Amino acid sequence: MNANDNTGNTAPETNASTRKTFAIRTAAVVAGLGIAGTLAAAGVGAAHAGTLPVTHPGEPTVAMTITNHTDHTEFYAGGTPGSGRWINAPRFALAPGASEVVTASAPYSASETVLVNYQVGAFGPRAIYELENVRGDVNTNMTGTTGGHYFVNASVASGFPNANAVYDLW
Structure with a gap:
């Protein structure tokens, strides 16, 4: 046994x-x-986009990392690369939890102000993402929402001439 x-x-x-x-x-x-x-x-998941290729020394470039932390899709409602041109234009839709990097450059200008508008949900308020890239005053002063309980945390990660900013919509 x-x-x-x-x-x-x-x-x-x-x-x-x-x-x-x-x-x-x-x-x-x-x-x-x-x-x-x-x-x-x-470098996946980096906080910001880094620098962009420059064709003219001192050329202002902008990289905006936008993350949607809401439970609604953001729909592109307009925007402008300011005095420059899009390198990576905003997407038509930014799903909940998704991020994108919007980039632009202004090869023949001393400054650049980029503005991106998204509508939160089908009928919700607007989320406005702005980055002003000016010597001595890189800022996100015009960033915010037009209503609802949403808010945008914005921070500048690097300054003129190659400005990077990070935006989180909550």
């Missing part, structure tokens, strides 16, 4: 099952760390 028969202990089967589960979990953790490392090396 085997000792396992008397106690009902199934230790050999449990150990094999435990080893298999441990191996699967270890492989998943290693794969997850590899993916996280790759994303970090690629």
Whole structure:
């Protein structure tokens, strides 16, 4: 008679099952760390867009990282690259939880003011994202919402001539 028969202990089967589960979990953790490392090396999820290619020295460029933290889709309602041109124009729709980077440059101007308007939901208020890129006064002063319980957190990440700003709609 085997000792396992008397106690009902199934230790050999449990150990094999435990080893298999441990191996699967270890492989998943290693794969997850590899993916996280790759994303970090690629810069995915960076707080702002970084710098843009410049064709003329001192040329003002703008990069605006916009994130929608609401439970409503934002719909593009207009905007302007100011005295410049779009490099990466605003999307038609920005889904809940989504981010985008809007970029523009003004190769023949001393400054640039970029304005992007989104409507929150089908009939909601407007979210206004503005970045003024002027020597000595890079700001987001005209950023905000036109109503509702929404608000925009805006911060300037880098200044003139290559201005970066981060916007979070809540």
